Every structure is written in structure tokens, then in C-alpha cells.
Amino acid sequence: xxxxxxxxxxRYAAAIFVTAVFMFxxxxxxxxxxxxxxxxxxxxxxxxxDFEPTLINYRxxxxxxxxxxxxxGSTGSGTTMGTGGxxxxxxxxxxxxxxxxAVGSTIFTIxxxxxxxxxxxxxxxxxxxxxxxxxxSYRFMPPIAIIVPLVFMFRDLGLRDTHLGIILVHSLINxxxxxLLLKSFLDDIPKDVxxxxxxxxxxxxxxxxxxxxxxxxxxxxxxxxxxFVFSWTEFLLSLFLTSExxxxxxKITTFVTSTxxxxxxxxxxxxxxxxxxxxxxxxxxxxxxxGLTMGAIKD
Amino acid sequence: MASVTFDNxxxxxxxxxxxxGINLDIEDGKFVVLLGPxxxxxxxxxxxxxxxxxxTGGEVSIGGRIVNDVHPKDRNIAMVFQNYALxxxxxxxxxxxxxxxxxxxxxxxxxxxxxxxxKILSLEDYLDRQPKALSGGQRQRxxxxxxxxxxxxxxxxxxxxSNLDAKLRVQMRTEIKELHQKLKTTTVxxxxxxxxxxxxxxxxxxxxxGNIEQIGTPLEVYDKPANxxxxxxxxxxxxxxxxxxxxxxxxxxxxxxxxxxLPVPTDMNVREGQQVLYGVRPEHLAESHNGVxxxxxxxxxxxxxxxxxxxxxxxxxxxxxxSRERLAWQxxxxxxxxxxxxxxxxxxxxxxxxxxxx
Numbered sequence: 081x082x083x084x085x086x087x088x089x090x091r092y093a094a095a096i097f098v099t100a101v102f103m104f105x106x107x108x109x110x111x112x113x114x115x116x117x118x119x120x121x122x123x124x125x126x127x128x129x130d131f132e133p134t135l136i137n138y139r140x141x142x143x144x145x146x147x148x149x150x151x152x153g154s155t156g157s158g159t160t161m162g163t164g165g166x167x168x169x170x171x172x173x174x175x176x177x178x179x180x181x182a183v184g185s186t187i188f189t190i191x192x193x194x195x196x197x198x199x200x201x202x203x204x205x206x207x208x209x210x211x212x213x214x215x216x217s218y219r220f221m222p223p224i225a226i227i228v229p230l231v232f233m234f235r236d237l238g239l240r241d242t243h244l245g246i247i248l249v250h251s252l253i254n255x256x257x258x259x260l261l262l263k264s265f266l267d268d269i270p271k272d273v274x275x276x277x278x279x280x281x282x283x284x285x286x287x288x289x290x291x292x293x294x295x296x297x298x299x300x301x302x303x304x305x306x307x308f309v310f311s312w313t314e315f316l317l318s319l320f321l322t323s324e325x326x327x328x329x330x331k332i333t334t335f336v337t338s339t340x341x342x343x344x345x346x347x348x349x350x351x352x353x354x355x356x357x358x359x360x361x362x363x364x365x366x367x368x369x370x371g372l373t374m375g376a377i378k379d
Numbered sequence: 380m381a382s383v384t385f386d387n388x389x390x391x392x393x394x395x396x397x398x399x400g401i402n403l404d405i406e407d408g409k410f411v412v413l414l415g416p417x418x419x420x421x422x423x424x425x426x427x428x429x430x431x432x433x434x435t436g437g438e439v440s441i442g443g444r445i446v447n448d449v450h451p452k453d454r455n456i457a458m459v460f461q462n463y464a465l466x467x468x469x470x471x472x473x474x475x476x477x478x479x480x481x482x483x484x485x486x487x488x489x490x491x492x493x494x495x496x497x498k499i500l501s502l503e504d505y506l507d508r509q510p511k512a513l514s515g516g517q518r519q520r521x522x523x524x525x526x527x528x529x530x531x532x533x534x535x536x537x538x539x540x541s542n543l544d545a546k547l548r549v550q551m552r553t554e555i556k557e558l559h560q561k562l563k564t565t566t567v568x569x570x571x572x573x574x575x576x577x578x579x580x581x582x583x584x585x586x587x588x589g590n591i592e593q594i595g596t597p598l599e600v601y602d603k604p605a606n607x608x609x610x611x612x613x614x615x616x617x618x619x620x621x622x623x624x625x626x627x628x629x630x631x632x633x634x635x636x637x638x639x640x641l642p643v644p645t646d647m648n649v650r651e652g653q654q655v656l657y658g659v660r661p662e663h664l665a666e667s668h669n670g671v672x673x674x675x676x677x678x679x680x681x682x683x684x685x686x687x688x689x690x691x692x693x694x695x696x697x698x699x700x701x702s703r704e705r706l707a708w709q710x711x712x713x714x715x716x717x718x719x720x721x722x723x724x725x726x727x728x729x730x731x732x733x734x735x736x737x
Contacts, residue, residue, distance in 0.1 A: 272464035275431050280478035280525065281452040290477075294468040 106354070113137050113347035120343050137348035144170040169342065171349045174331040179356055180243050181318075181327060182311040185250035189258050189307045190300060192251070197262035198288060202274065212263075218256045227320050234321055241322050249321060250311040258303050265299030266292065301367035305360070312357050328353045381442030381532040381565060382407045383428065389436035390423055390589075397423055398589045400437065405582075407442075410559050410566045414576040415586035416612070421569045422537055424586075428567060429458050429535050442532055457526035458535040461542060463518045465510040465525075471497075472506040475524045496524040499558065516547045523555070527562065534559075536568040540575065552578055573613055577601070585609050607731040610658050610724055616688060619664065619698040621657045622728060625649045637694035639673050644720045646737045654728035661688065663722035664700040672717035680708050689714065 112120055119131035139145045147169060199205075200212055230249065231240070239245030269292060277287035315329040322330065332349055335342045383405040390398040398420045405411050413421040426432040428439055430451035438445050446454050457478075466474050472493055473480075479489045497503045500520040510518055519539060526534060536555070540548045556579050559566055570576055576583050577597040585592045585600060585608075593605040604610035610618045623636025625643065632643040634657045641657060649655060666689075675691035675698065682688075689700045691714055700716055708714065725734040 270462055270464060272460040272462055273466065275429075275451070276458065276460060276464040276522075276525075277466070277477070278431075278451045279429060279454075279456060279458045280529075281481045282477075283452065286481060291466050295466075297468075 109347050110351050112343060113351045115344065117344055120347075137344040138352070140169050141171040141345050141349040142175070142352050144172050169335065169345045169349075171328070171331060171352065174326045174328055174349075175352065175356070177243065177325050178312060178328045178353070181246045181250065182308050182356075182360075184243065184247040185254065185311045186304050186307040188247060189251045189254045190304055193255055193258035193262050193303065194293075194296075194300065196255075196259045197266055198292070200259070201263050201266035202271065212260075215256045215259050218252070223253060223317055227317065230317070231320055239321075241324050243325060245321055246318055246325070246327070249317050250307075250314060253314070253317070254307040254310055258307055261303045261306070262296065262299055265296045269295050297367050301364040304364055308360050309357060312353075383533055383565060383567065384440045385424070385428075385437065386440070387437040388424070388427065388434060388439060390420070390427060390432065391435045396435075396589065398427075401589075401591060403584060403591065403594070405565060405567065407565055408563045410556070410568065410579060410581045411584060412568045412570060412576040412580035412582070413584050413586060414570060414573060414612075415592075416571060418588075419586040420589040421571075421586050425535055425537055425567060425569045428533070429456055430454050455529075455532045456535055457529050457531035457533075458537065459519075459522045459526050459539045461538040463510075463522045463542075465518060465521055467510055470507050470509055471502060471513070471521050471524075474510065474521055475528050477525065478529045492528045493524075496528045499527070499561070500524050500554075515543055516551060519543060519551060520554075523558070527558070531564065534564050534566040536566065536570075538570055539568075541570075541572070548575075555579065573615065577613075585612065587612075603733070604724065605733055607656060607658070607726045607733075610726070610733070614660055616661050616699045616701075618658045618660050618724070621693070621696060621698075623655065623657060625651055625653045625655060627651055637696065639694050641673060641718065642720065643725070644723055644736065647723075647725055648735050648737055649725060655734065656726040656728055656731070658724040658726060659718040659722060661699040661701040662686075663719045664698070664716050665719060666700070666702060666704070666706075667715040667717035670715070672715040675714055675716055677708055677710050677712055677714050680710060691716070 114133045114135065114137070115127065115131050116134050116136070119127040136147075140147045196215070200208065234240040234245050234249075237245075239248065273291060273295070274284075274287045277291045278284070282290065312327075313329060314327070315333075318327040318330050319333075326334075328349065332346055332353075335346045335349075383403075385401045385403040388398060388401040389396065401420075401424060413424060415421045423432055427434050428441075430446065430449060434447050439447055441454060441456070466477060469477065475493045475496055476489045479492065484492075493506070494503070497506055500523060502517065502520055502524060505513060505517060505521075510521060513521065519542075522539070539555075540551050543551060552575060555568075559579075568575075568579065580597055582594060583597050583600050584594050587608055593600055593609045595603070600609055601613050604613065604618075607620070611620065621634065621636050621641065623634040623641070626633045626635040626640065628640050631645060632647065632649060632651070634641040634643050634655065636657070643649070643657070673693060675693040677689060677691045678697070679690040680687060681690070686701050686703050687705070687708075689702060689708060691698055691700065693716075698716075700714075726732065727734055
């Protein structure tokens, strides 16, 4: 039976509409980042494309050029411009910090979680199930509940305002979900496969490294994307536990001040912040193929 | 190549004992099939031999060496799993070479062994494919190839054909048997399919509830079942069993059951009044054309081609007879059936053991 044309059209229309709803904020944000201030703030009409594109916002936030030098001291609301020649809108270090933290915590989480998930999936030990529940219980509590003790602990341990500190705290939040996810991927691989490897002469470590690990590559990639995106966008913990080191979400909020908000800069840094995340996902997505274990077993 | 011995082997999970002291000697080069219904412990026994399950009690030896505490990788065994358990991310060649790669065998030898195995299993054209690009039968052959390249002491098969379709199963059955005749490696094969057991085995070991019920050649267990369980488990359709009491009619022993008097072989070691189970296989229940025999009412006729299964009602009990004749039987009509005396089995109603002939 052929689907009637109007139905097909309707389906496409619905799909396009939904996509547009989700894409519009990103589009508008990107558009804002290349608008001059008078186009961003125009109280008479909404400016769509009727403006002179400018890269000033990018030159300030990601190239580190001085805003006053670029605009003769009259960009934006003008009142929050760099004091004493220092460019407080320079996002270059923040981008580097954010990348270090997101990549670091993702790698750390994956290494620990793969080991934990393998043990939970493949080995029987006392309290196996209880341990799993305990791991999950970390997620029951909102991070804000532990933030005050964390601030004090981090101060005493000298981890406050360090990359390592934020890497650890992001890993702490990500670990439970990563362990559970990876465990479910591991559970999908029949134990017979490990056992076949052992009978073939592999030690447990070899069967893990040469047989099991390559088979959960897709699962690891998916988990890594989740961890990366969480760390990349996390705000609260980073805000409390850092002052010099700033991650992008925290840095961007400093552009909103009591004397005015630099929407052009916010949009430019926000748009730039999408790029590393986008590249990371692009890199791992080729591993995100379904059915990696296909062919190991009958079905 | 090696012999295998189970000496009073016990397996428990916590307080539940699933194998109760298994004793079994497997001669070097034999093809032994462990046969039994689900949950009888046959797979557990095999996995204990492989080293995948811990041995709770007793000793398992391969080639005279006790292997209770030997890691699977050091037992020099090869195993084919029910679900194939292939390494999905490797090609067929890599799958087969895996064990040798681990042992750091030189490339030329690996190449030679893999090609040899591929030739035996007709996998030469598929060596560079991944398992997902193969059919079920080909995957099963890869699993077998992975086993034979290593030249192991013992082959273990854990229901390897149960995932294949009927036609392929018959074909692979023959291939496995051929392979065994060629390689003459000691083989332990687990299945719940009696046809597989009968066709492939040198020795069939029939198990139930963690015990061995009977050990024998396929024809021994078929012709001389040691007890009621074996008699009913082997053979399809199953043996007809009628419960009754030994009586006497015209000086000859009979079985009095349901108002009938079935003839009992005169050389049976029974006494009058003994409660027994009377067993006769469907193919040993012949239609009688000379008036003797018992009257039954046909309920269903199932022609299979070479033979016809006749299900009939014998004084309220359903029985089955097999005939190679092509007569126009009709449901609801009567049929006179006569058991062949030399093929009648009697089992004690209490112990369920077979009653011996004198």
C-alpha cells in the first residue's frame, strides 16, 4: 500500500517544523554573534538580516583583542569595557581550560568506569548488586547538596581552583551513569565470548583487552559523548570550585554584569563553545555504529 | 589426544547439589555424547571439564593429569559454543588464528594451519569476511575451525547445532562426525537431541537430575534401556508403557492391565502378582492379521513417508504403532496389534529398573 502524497508531505512538514523549533535558538545565537550592537538592540523592530555583519565580537572574545581599541571605547553599552587596558572578555584561556577539564574528566571517567563495569558485569563477588545500587545512589543527590563540604574539602586538599579538582568532581558526577551504561553494553556481550577466548589461551586481561574491549567500542564512544557534554556544560560546581580557572558556562555569565550585558560577546563565545563539542562528537560518532557485536552469536 | 576421566565429580551451587558424584571414563579418541533433558547437568559437566565451572568435589583428569585447578587456557582443550561465541570484530581468519596469535606462533605456521582448517570446513572463500557477513552454518563452521586449528587434546561441543535450521543441522551432524573420523580427537558432545546422540556417538551417556542413568553405545541404550527413564527418553515416538500385574493364562505369563491380557515373554524374570511396567516400542507393535493380539481403536493416522504412525486407544490408554505398510487405515476403526515378544521390555513398577531376561 502506498502512503498518500498529502500524508508524506505532512510528515515532512512536521519533521521540518520540529527541527526548525530546535535549530532556531542556535541559528539566532549565531546570527546575534555577528551583529553589531545596534542590530542586537533595536527597540523599534526585530533585525533579521538587515545589518552589517561584523566579527568584532569574535575578535574580542576568541582572539583577545582589546574592545576599546576596536571600537574607540564605545561598543555595546559601553560601561563595562575593559578596565585599565585588560580585556576581561578574552575567552581564549577559558576555552583551553574547558577543553582540558572536559577531555580530562571524560578520559578519567571512561577508564575507571570501564574497569568497574567489567567487574560488575563479569565477576561475581559479595555485594555485587548492593555495590551497583550504591553507585547509582550517587545520582540521587543533587550536586548542590554536596557543594559546601566540597568547597571546604577542596580548599584543604589544595584542589580548589585547579584543573585536577574540576576533573575529579565532574568524573564523580559522571561515573555512576557511565558505569551503568557500560555495564549494560558489556552485559549484551555473551559471557561465552570471554570464555571462548580463555579456552583459546587468553588470560582474563587478554580476553578483556583483545576481545571484550573492541566489542564495546560503540558503547564507550556513546558514554564518552555523554560525559564530555556534561562536563562541557556543567555550571554550578565549576562556579563554586574555581575562581581563576573558568569553564565556558561560568565565564559567559560574567558578561552579564550589574551595569549591562554584553550580548554580542556572549553570543560569540557561546557560538564558539559549540565548536569543540561538535568536533568531539564528530570524532567519536563513527564508532557509534549499532550492532558491533553482530555476528558473534546467532541473533 | 587424551583420555578423560570424571572421578566422583560433584557440583553444588550454594546448598543446591546439581551433580551427584559422576563417574565416567572416556577413552582416547572416542566420540562421547552427553544426552539428557534440560537441567540434567550435562552442560555443567562439560563446562567443568573446560574449566569454566569450579569443581565442588571429585577429580577431573585429562590424559591422566588432574585438571581441577588448571586454568582453561592451560588445559589444551577446544570448545564450540551453542551461540558460536565468535569474536565479532575480527575476520574469519583472525578468529581462527586467535589462539595461535596469543601463543605467538610464527606467521607461516598460523597461515598454514588456518588454511588447512578452512579447507576442511570449506571456508576458504570467507577468510577475510567478518562473522556478521556469514550465514548461521558458516558461523558454526568458523567456531569449529577455531577449535581444530589448535590441535587440542579434547574437543568440547555444547549443543552446537541447536541454533541451526533442520536441514543444516543434519548436514553439520555429518560434517562433525566426518571431522572426528578424520582427526580422531577425543570429543565430548552435549545435546538434548537424541537423534544427534544416536547418529554421532561412539558412546552415549544419558543423564537425568545430576546422575548418569546409562552409558552405552547408541544401539545398546536403544535396545537395552537400563531403566524406564532411558526407555522413554530414547526413541521417537516414545516407547508405549502399560502398567499392570503379572498374571497367568494357559500356563504362560501375561500382563493383566485394564482388563486386557498382554502376552509376556516366557524368559522374563518375573513372578506372578508382581507390579510391572510393560514397554514396547511403536515399531515393535505390529498389526496382526491372524486374529491374535489386542484390539485397539485408531484415533489418528500420521503418514511420514517411509512409515506411518498409528495412534490408537488401547482400553483407555493412547498407544502408538509404526507400520511400513501402506494400508488404508481409518480413524475410529479397530485394529488388532501384536507386540513382538523379543522386543518387549519389563520394568519393575517400584524401582523402575529393567527386569532382566533369564
